Amino acid sequence: MSEPVQQEPSRRGRRPRGADTRAALLAAAREVFSEQGYDGATVRAIAGRAGVDAAMVNHWFGGKDKLFSEAVLQLPFNPNEIVAELLQGDVDDLGSRIVRRFVTTWDVQGGGVFAALIRSVAAHEQVAHALRDFFTRHVFGQVMGKIAADRPELRANLVASQLIGLGVTRYVAEFEPLASADVETLVAAVGPNVQRYLTGSLSS
Known part of the structure; x- marks a missing residue:
């Protein structure tokens, strides 16, 4: 009678080393950083969410700071595609399209x-730069350049502020009923104000 084949001990859901581990860490990092911010997120929590040993964070990224940079600061959006999409249609409806596009995403x-x-933003000095660069330079700065309105830099800043x-009210502070309002309710309420920033008078 042959001896029973001994099975390898369970890895308890741990992922094998490789590209899948790196991808899992990036995905987990985005979740944990979005929930707790840079200061609140720990390497152990991120690794646990990814199902890998905490040493893998250093192995693949050299620490939390580089992981944050790759997972969060390198925004997963193509600004040129966003601008091209926003500019399709009547300029008088641009404010509504902007609100719909960002809230839906x-x-x-x-x-x-x-x-x-x-x-x-308060814990990582590069965050403010990333936000400013994305919103005012790569997206709304380009939009303002296409519609040729006066005071384009101020208008781009105002749209970004809106x-x-x-976003802060809906996803971070979670004010109700705004946090659970449907997209079209927000488009109808906020779109006209964004439109004024884009093409309306900025004088009192």
Whole structure:
């Protein structure tokens, strides 16, 4: 009678080393950073969420700071694609399209990278730069250049302030009923104000 084949001990759900481990850490980092911010997130918590040993964070990223940079600061959006999409259609409806596009994207992610950035802005000096660069330079700065309105830099800043404020209220502070309002309710309520920042008078 042959001896029973001995099975290897269970890995308790741990992932094998390799590219899948790196990808799992990035995905877990985005979740944990969005929930707790840079200061609140720990390497152990991120590794646990990914199902790997905490030593893998240092192995793949050299520590929490580099992991944060790759998972959060390198925003998973293509600004040129966003601008091209926003500019399709009548300029008089641009404010509504902007609100719809950003809220819809953020809703799919549950706030996602945006929430991670906002919760980390006081703890990581590169966060403010990343937010400013994305919103005012790569997205709304380009939009203003296409519609040729006066005072484009101020208008781009004002639109960014509206979107960031809306994001903070909906995904970070979670004010109700705004946090659970449907997208079209927000488009109808916030879109006209964004439109004024884009093309309306900025004088009193």
